[in-house]
Amino acid sequence: MKYCTVCLQPDTRPNIQFLENGICPACNYFDKLKEVDWQERFEILEDILGSYKRGPGKYFDCIIGVSGGKDSTRQALWVRDKLGINPLLVCLSYPPEQITQRGTNNISALIENGFDVVISSPAPGVWKKLVKEAFLSFTNWAKATELALFSSVPQLAIRYNIPLILWGENPGLQLGDMKTLGRTGYDGNNLRYMNTLSGGGLDWMLETGIDPKHMIPYQYPTPEEFKHHNLQIVYLGWFLGDWSVANNGLYSAVNGLEIRIDSVENTGDLAGVSCLDEDWVTLNQMIKYYKFGFGKTTDFVNEEIRFGKISRDQGIELIQKYDGCCSDEYIASFCEYIEITVEDFWKQVHASVNSELFDVTKDGKILPKFRVGEGL
Ligand SMILES: [Zn+2]
Known part of the structure; x- marks a missing residue:
């Protein structure tokens, strides 16, 4: 186990590869941000959004997955208020036994802020069975439910015919999961290769005996489906120079986010x-x-x-x-x-x-x- 010489990132993070000088990819990326022309990036984003702007008879310009947390709250407010576009927010809801009152309040706050939110709730019984199996087989209870969190956004993008998906953090640049890097710093279509989404497939879930038709919420759309529906994921984090846990938290807290005590x-x-x-x-x-x-x-x-x-x-x-x-x-x-x-x-x-x-x-x-x- 080695640590990055700048920060405290260990090389035990899945899919990470340090540079020859012992620096982690996230620090290397951060260092290069000093030279970034943020105005230029903002214009690139405006161009992208312009090319996906809703046509006649359409109400939404893009889709954003939200949990009601700091990142999604910041994204939703920023794209609407700063960029003047109308996002449809998609929330994959935890089952009643798992969601906190705080989580519910935060989603309510987004709705009260004037957003349209579609809430998708996978069957709680299947969810519970998958959480238990995942914990007992992999000591990772979220192995299946994370798939549902990620999959709900492109699934609903297809359902609502909204090809542009705005996502927050680029896990390749900002965390060091290099398999997710796309054609450009903002291209998120390789998100499917991230460690969370690519490990294990559906087989272990089918072995639990759950009817495959109950697995639909847990299936990330295929590359063919992405192509057929023209889906494009864009990482917003690439356009925001101050994207971080602390900054997103601060931005969202002043906009009504209820945080932990x-x-x-x-x-x-x-x-x-x-x-x-x-x-x-x-x-x-x-x-x-x-x-x-x-x-x-x-x-x-x-x-x-x-x-x-x-x-x-x-x-x-x-x-x-x-x-x-x-x-x-x-x-x-x-x-x-x-x-x-x-x-x-x-x-x-x-x-x-x-x-x-x-x-x-x-x-x-x-x-x-x-x-x-x-x-x-
Ligand atoms: Zn580092």
Whole structure:
């Protein structure tokens, strides 16, 4: 395990490749942003939007997937108020057992802000079964439901005949998942190759015995369907020089976004602005930390280092303190939902800990072998 020499990105992130000088692709991208002509990029965006502008009889110019969180709230407001276009917002709703009141309030706030929102809710029984199977087979409860989150947007773009999809972050440039890079910095049609979407396929879901017709929400449209319907995903993050967790959170909070009041010890979330609509992504971030040696705190700290808001040493301290944190309450409510004991939860987590990176002690503690910032 090696760390980027500028930020605290480890090379254990799936699909990442550091540059020869030991710098991670996200830092390299950020460094190049200094030379970017933002006005030029804004004009490129205006051209793209102009070419997709709604014709007669059409009401929407583009479609945006929203969770009611910081990124989607910022995107929706920005494209409507700054660019004067009319987006249809699509929200894939968590089932009643999972969604938080805060999440519901944030979607309501978008509707009250004057947006049209289509809410898609996959059958809760199938969802629950897939969450349980994914956790027991991969120690990643979100393996199927993330597919539904991503798929709902192009699926509804096809259904509503709106070819332009605006997406937020470019996972290739902004996180380092290089398989997603497209023809240009804003072309998002390779999003399908990101680690989340490309691993595993549907086979394991079919093996659960769920009727294939209930799997429709979990199927990302094929490249042929994209072509047939002329779908184009455009990353908005490429056009916004100040795209970051903290900035999007700030922008959205002043526009009515309800944020978390949890302690950082409960969530590993230093800004309190992520995963507002449910609580179990936090436990998945904890598990991700035990699998790859980095979690939510690392992602946040890296952005702050690049923006010069904190030093690398300060970042190390924060990561050591908070990465992998998750409230016992969230673990308990998750176990109750998928009907397993907390003991079984930990048995499953312990079995999936990356033994190259961590030791599991006899009393169940998981201790890193690596040093943050130095590696192994
Ligand atoms: Zn870096």
